[in-house]
Amino acid sequence: MALYGWVGKILRVNLKNGRMNRADTMRYAKRLIGGRGVAAGIAWEEIPPGIDAFDPENKLIIMTGPLNGTLAPTSGGRITFAGVAPQAYPKPHYTRSNMGGYWGAELKYSGYDGLIIEGKASSPVYLWIKDGEAEIRDSRKLWGLDTFAAQKKLIKEHGEGVQTVCIGPAGENLVRIACVQHGIENAAGQGGFGAVMGSKNLKAITVKGSCGVPIARPEEFIEVCKYANRVAHTPEEPSEDSVLRRKACGMSCSLLGCGAGGLNIYRKVKGKAHPRLYTGAVQCASPAYLKFKPWKAGFEAAQLADMYGINHWEIVLGLTGTGQWLNKCVEKGIITEKDLGVPIDLESGTFWSELLRKIAYREGIGKVFAEGIPRAADIIGKGHEDSPHVAHGYETHWDGHLFGRPRYPYWIVAALQWAMDSRDPLVHCYAEEITYWTARPGSPVSIKQLKAIGKRLYGSELAVDPESNYEYKAQPTIWHQNRLAVDDSVPVCEEICPTIYSRISPDGFGDTSLEAKLFSAATGIDVSEGGLDLIGSRIYNLERAIMVHEGRTRRDDESVIPYFHRPDRAGIRLNVEKFGALMDEFYELRGWDPETGWPRRETLKKLDLKDVADELERIQRLPD
Amino acid sequence: MISRIESDDERCIWCRSCELVCSLHHEGECNPAFSRIRISLNLFKSEAESHVCKQCEDPECLKACPVEAIRMDEENGIYIILESECTACGLCAEACPYNSKKKILFFNPARKVYVKCDLCSGNPQCVQICPSKALRYVVG
Numbered sequence: 045m046a047l048y049g050w051v052g053k054i055l056r057v058n059l060k061n062g063r064m065n066r067a068d069t070m071r072y073a074k075r076l077i078g079g080r081g082v083a084a085g086i087a088w089e090e091i092p093p094g095i096d097a098f099d100p101e102n103k104l105i106i107m108t109g110p111l112n113g114t115l116a117p118t119s120g121g122r123i124t125f126a127g128v129a130p131q132a133y134p135k136p137h138y139t140r141s142n143m144g145g146y147w148g149a150e151l152k153y154s155g156y157d158g159l160i161i162e163g164k165a166s167s168p169v170y171l172w173i174k175d176g177e178a179e180i181r182d183s184r185k186l187w188g189l190d191t192f193a194a195q196k197k198l199i200k201e202h203g204e205g206v207q208t209v210c211i212g213p214a215g216e217n218l219v220r221i222a223c224v225q226h227g228i229e230n231a232a233g234q235g236g237f238g239a240v241m242g243s244k245n246l247k248a249i250t251v252k253g254s255c256g257v258p259i260a261r262p263e264e265f266i267e268v269c270k271y272a273n274r275v276a277h278t279p280e281e282p283s284e285d286s287v288l289r290r291k292a293c294g295m296s297c298s299l300l301g302c303g304a305g306g307l308n309i310y311r312k313v314k315g316k317a318h319p320r321l322y323t324g325a326v327q328c329a330s331p332a333y334l335k336f337k338p339w340k341a342g343f344e345a346a347q348l349a350d351m352y353g354i355n356h357w358e359i360v361l362g363l364t365g366t367g368q369w370l371n372k373c374v375e376k377g378i379i380t381e382k383d384l385g386v387p388i389d390l391e392s393g394t395f396w397s398e399l400l401r402k403i404a405y406r407e408g409i410g411k412v413f414a415e416g417i418p419r420a421a422d423i424i425g426k427g428h429e430d431s432p433h434v435a436h437g438y439e440t441h442w443d444g445h446l447f448g449r450p451r452y453p454y455w456i457v458a459a460l461q462w463a464m465d466s467r468d469p470l471v472h473c474y475a476e477e478i479t480y481w482t483a484r485p486g487s488p489v490s491i492k493q494l495k496a497i498g499k500r501l502y503g504s505e506l507a508v509d510p511e512s513n514y515e516y517k518a519q520p521t522i523w524h525q526n527r528l529a530v531d532d533s534v535p536v537c538e539e540i541c542p543t544i545y546s547r548i549s550p551d552g553f554g555d556t557s558l559e560a561k562l563f564s565a566a567t568g569i570d571v572s573e574g575g576l577d578l579i580g581s582r583i584y585n586l587e588r589a590i591m592v593h594e595g596r597t598r599r600d601d602e603s604v605i606p607y608f609h610r611p612d613r614a615g616i617r618l619n620v621e622k623f624g625a626l627m628d629e630f631y632e633l634r635g636w637d638p639e640t641g642w643p644r645r646e647t648l649k650k651l652d653l654k655d656v657a658d659e660l661e662r663i664q665r666l667p668d
Numbered sequence: 669m670i671s672r673i674e675s676d677d678e679r680c681i682w683c684r685s686c687e688l689v690c691s692l693h694h695e696g697e698c699n700p701a702f703s704r705i706r707i708s709l710n711l712f713k714s715e716a717e718s719h720v721c722k723q724c725e726d727p728e729c730l731k732a733c734p735v736e737a738i739r740m741d742e743e744n745g746i747y748i749i750l751e752s753e754c755t756a757c758g759l760c761a762e763a764c765p766y767n768s769k770k771k772i773l774f775f776n777p778a779r780k781v782y783v784k785c786d787l788c789s790g791n792p793q794c795v796q797i798c799p800s801k802a803l804r805y806v807v808g
Contacts, residue, residue, distance in 0.1 A: 153701065204769075253701075256695065256699025256701075259692055262693065273797075288678060300799050
């Protein structure tokens with residue numbers, strides 16, 4: 045049968061012995077679609093539970109989905125990296141990280157839906173894939189180079205149009221907050237997968253191809269894509285000339301006015317720490333660097349973070365900026381100028397350039413910060429009370445506390461999502477798109493429209509009522525968990541999907557069946573919105589099974605409570621008792637045992653995961 | 669004047685949707701390597717450059733074609749390659765002064781003919797999909 049959307053093969057590469065083989069994508073994709081879903085399927089079967097992130101037995105799973113490489117708005121390059129993550133806390137566990145750009149599309153054009161990287165090479169290598177042919181090549185001449193220099197060198201070697209993901213010195217030096225970098229401002233940031241590549245002696249993966257992605261119903265698909273561009277929600281109307289400076293963050297990102305802002309381009313900015321010109325971009329979290337003084341030195345620091353391959357989020361929402369951890373530690377005398385080894389000037393761009401260098405090369409205090417904030421606090425033995433660490437190894441992210449967004453009661457849903465995930469949950473849709481923008485001037489939907497949306501989507505107005513409390517908060521949590529699993533798998537950028545509201549519809553509703561429309565026309569497999577959400581639930585439960593296999597219990601879920609018990613900006617704390625009851629409600633609605641937090645057999649069976657239930661029973665982690 | 673696509677590369681937002689819709693419309697698959705419009709993106713210089721047939725007034729490709737496969741489509745006012753006549757000799761691609769990177773006029777291995785922009789018979793899909801009005805359809 046002809047295959048549309050997927051290209052059909054996943055390449056497995058063993059770096060220890062150089063062996064490669066090809067797996068059939070559809071063996072996984074029929075149940076789990078692609079991206080995050082298929083990555084979880086592979087991890088469940090192949091990654092030994094409890095393994096360390098830097099163990100050669102750990103695998104780096106890189107997966108696209110059926111919409112990658114296609115015209116579907118924002119889907120083009122969006123790709124999942126997964127495996128046991130060194131950033132995860134208190135010990136490394138399985139999670140995923142998502143990246144935009146062009147590489148994911150080019151991987152499919154090279155003939156593969158995904159890669160499974162196993163083992164550790166005996167000396168530095170990179171992987172070169174072109175039109176189905178793959179080669180493990182010596183990368184000793186690339187080792188030590190920053191991510192921009194390495195990518196330029198690989199373009200020179202393999203020609204214009206190749207796309208690369210690579211690591212910088214941070215990944216090479218096993219910095220737990222090292223990202224996988226691509227282009228100028230795309231990265232798989234969270235998780236520390238750059239360090240996983242470093243632990244495998246894998247500097248880069250360069251791809252190029254001329255294999256197309258066949259589409260089942262081309263003309264219908266083109267129409268759905270044009271419609272998606274029109275209906276998709278944007279928090280603000282883009283100005284005509286924003287396009288001169290703001291660029292798309294990847295292939296097929298044809299929406300203007302994205303909530304994350306797109307790439308803000310700066311050309312030939314003169315550095316202060318180094319005498320050179322920087323051309324690059326900031327977006328999402330990294331514009332925070334521009335607040336350092338002077339802004340040009342801040343821009344330089346942002347570029348250096350990209351070039352060293354350090355996760356921006358850890359710096360500008362953790363160490364400084366919103367998180368302010370270092371600032372508070374300095375204020376309280378926990379960390380001194382002597383510890384830092386540089387004159388303290390937390391507002392200076394050159395200070396941060398120097399600190400980033402120390403982190404990348406694990407020098408002095410950099411060695412401590414290279415462990416990520418929760419481990420750094422443990423090493424120092426102080427400063428926990430000011431830590432922006434929420435849970436699982438990840439810092440503040442749309443949780444309503446340090447960030448101040450969204451406001452109570454909406455952050456209850458964020459707290460519940462944080463509790464259940466293996467990383468910072470991507471709560472943007474509920475916490476940002478729906479409940480944050482609506483309370484601001486120029487809101488795309490009114491509170492009245494919002495309530496109607498809540499009733500229709502989650503079953504009750506209470507789910508979004510600003511006057512509500514803990515009632516009806518598990519339902520939107522589950523709805524978004526399932527849908528995000530779908531959106532990370534088909535994939536489509538979660539800044540636009542689910543399209544819950546729209547500026548162009550008279551009643552404010554968007555079109556939450558957009559993913560189903562795109563998927564059906566692309567693959568020729570007709571699926572409803574509900575059908576996709578069921579698969580989303582399967583993916584979410586499979587990920588939970590991986591966590592349970594690793595030892596996760598309700599107690600780990602509860603690790604979010606101390607953070608949310610801190611007062612938010614309005615002075616409101618999490619009500620621990622009511623939150624406990626909400627967790628009970630959540631587990632029951634999910635079909636998980638409230639005492640252990642483990643999925644029940646009948647829940648897994650209904651989701652076509654009987655084999656998963658059997659395995660959990662074998663290791664005695666299936667509730668009675 | 670002949671109809672053509674004009675581009676303002678400063679306005680290009682780098683999404684490359686034009687490449688994807690072009691290949692999808694003409695070939696039924698998303699494949700930039702087969703697209704008749706291409707965006708060369710140099711991220712490290714933050715520059716984009718588009719490549720598409722300029723619909724020259726006195727086209728070198730037409731003069732080079734030994735079998736007269738390149739003709740004026742009077743209905744739409746543009747020069748097109750008649751695939752049924754093309755012998756895939758490649759002289760047109762050599763003759764085009766803008767085609768040094770083989771991005772405007774090139775061999776399509778699936779159809780075994782040379783192809784270039786045909787303005788989608790007067791309804792160019794790339795112009796429709798372009799979100800930032802970097803591409804413009806100029807009717808002659």
